[in-house]
Amino acid sequence: MSINENITDSLQYPIKDWKKIITLGIILIIPIVNFIGLGYYSRIIKSTLTGLDEVPDFEGIEELFVDGIKIFIICIIYSIIPLIFYAFSVIFARSETVTSATTTSSIFSSYLPGLTGIPLVFLMLAVILTLIISIFAYIGLANMIYHDNEIGAALRYSEILDIIATIGWRNYILWWIVLTLIIIFAGFIISIVGGILLYFILGILVLLLGYSYLIIFQARSIALIIAFRRG
Template structure:
C-alpha cells in the first residue's frame, strides 16, 4: 500500500466511532487510569494486523492496563541507551567547559561550543533512530499478542524495517507527525478561543485522535512488511 493510501485510510479510521474518541480522551487525562488508554494502542495494532477496520471496544480493561504497563517498560528500556549517551556527552562537555580552565579561554570556548552542538545533534539523532526502532518493537509485541519479549527481538524488528524500507518508513512517520502537529495546533487554537478552558476538551480529543490515527497508519505499513516477509 502506498503512503497516500495508508494516510487516507488512517485519517478516516478514528472517525468510524466518535464515541470511542471521546472515551479515550477522557481516559488519557486521568492519572494511572491512562495506562488503559495507552494499552488501547496495542489493541488497535492487534485489530489492524487482524484485518479489522473498526475501532476495538474498551472491554477487558485489565488486559488494556497491563498492555499499557508493558509499553511503559518498553519505553524505559529503549530510553536507556539515550540516557547513557547523554551522560557520557555531559561529562565530556563538563570537562571542556570554559569555567574549568583559566587559560586559552577563546580556544576552550570555541571547542566547548562545537562539542556542545555536536553532542546535542548526536543525542537527537540517536533518539530518533531508537524511537523508530521502538515503534516497530511495540508493533512486534502486538503481533505476538502482547508478548513483552517480542519487543526486544532485534533481528525481527530490523528485518521488518528493512522490508518496509527506511526511506518509506521515515517519510510515513514524518507525514504522521506533521498531521498530528497540525491537529494539535488547531485544537490548541480552538481551545484558546473557547476562553482557555476549552483546552481541557480540545487537547485530549486531539491526542485521542492522533493515538488512533498514528497506531493505525504505522501498523498498516507494518502489515505490508509482514505480508512481504511471510
Template sequence: MDIGENIMDSIKYPLQDWAKILILMVISIIPIVNFASGGYYLRIIKSTLAGVDEVPGFDDFGELFIDGIKMIIAYIIYMIVPLIIIVVGAFFLAPAGATTSYAAATMFTGISLVVMLIGAIIAFIISIIAVMGIANMAYYDNELGAAFRFSEIMERISAIGWGSYIIWLIALVIVIMILGFIIGLIAGILMFILVGFIVYFAGIAYLTMLQARSTALTFAASLEGEVVE
C-alpha cells in the first residue's frame, strides 16, 4: 500500500464536487438529520470499494439515516467499556474535592488519573480495530454484525500489514490535524463576516469525506483477489 498516494488521493477526492461538501455540511449541522452524515461516510467507503472514484450522491436519504444510526451503534458498542472505565475514574474526583485531608485528596486524584488513563489507553487500542470494523461493515452492505467480525477484521489488518496500517493511521491523523488547523484559522479570520461559520462546517464535512475515502483505500489493500460485494 502506497500511503502517500492514499493520502494525496483522499485530499483531492472531496474537491471534485464542492456541492456535495456543502450538502453534507448542511446535513451535519441539523440535529437528528445529522445521523445521515454517518451513513454518507459508509456510502463513500462502499462506493470506493466498488471501484467508483466519483463522490457518491445523497439519494435514498432514508437509507443514509438508518445506516448512520447503525454506525453510531457500532461505535457505542466498541467504546462502551473504555467509556465506563473513564467515567468510573472521574467519580473519584468527587471525594477528592470534598475531603479536607490533603493525603486523601491526593490519593483519590491519583486513583482517578490512573483509572482514566487506563480507559484512554483501552479506547485508543480499540479505535485501531474500530476503524477497520466500520469499513468491514460498509463492505458487507452496512450489516451491523460485520463491524464485530473480529477474526476477519484482524485478518484484514494483517493482509495490509500492521506496520503499514499503523503508519497510515498516524499519517491520516497528522494530515487531518494540519488541515483542521488551517480550516479553523481561516474560519476564525472570516468569522466577523459570518462566512467563517460556513468555512468551519464545510471544513468538517470535507475532512469527513477525506477520512472515509482514505479508510476505504486502506481497506481495499486487503481485498486483492476478492470480489467486492
C-alpha cells in the first residue's frame, strides 16, 4: 500500500460511521471516562491489524478503559524527556523575569516563557525532541497493541527499529511527515473554526467531531503502515 493509498483510506475510514465519531467525541471531553477513548484508539489499530475495515464498536468498556490507561502510561514515558526540556525553558524564563514589575500584565507575563536566549533554546529542543520521539512512539504504541497491549512491547526498541527497517526508513519518514502535517494543519483549522463558532454554540460540535475524526484517522493510518509491513 502506497502512502497515498494509506492516507486516502484513513481519511475515508472515520466517516464510515458518524455515530462512532460522535460517541468518541463525547467520551473524550469527560474526565477519567476519556481513558475509554484512548482504549478505543487502541481497538482501531488492533482491528485494522487483523484485517477488518469496519469501524469497531465500543463494547467491552472495562477493557477499553484498561487499554486506555496503558496507552496513557506509554505516552507519559515517551514525553518525559521533552517535558524536562520544556520545564527548563519555563524555569529559565521565570528567572529572567523582572520581579519588581507591579502591573497586572507584568505579573501575568511572569508566568509565560520569555522566548529569547536560553529559554528559547530549551523550548526549541523540546519541540524537536517531541517530533523525533513521535517517529518511534507511533510504532512503539502499535507494537504494544499488536502484542495484546503488553506495555513492555512499546519500549522494545530493537523491535521498533526492525519494524521501521522492514517498512523502509524512506517510506516511513515520508508517511510520518505527511501524517504530521495533516494533523497539525487540520488541528489548527479545527481550533480556529471551533473557537470562532463557540459564540454560536456550534463551535463545541466542531471541536468534538473534528478532534474525534482526527484520532480515528491517525489510528487507522498507523495501523495500515504496520499492517503493510506485517503483510
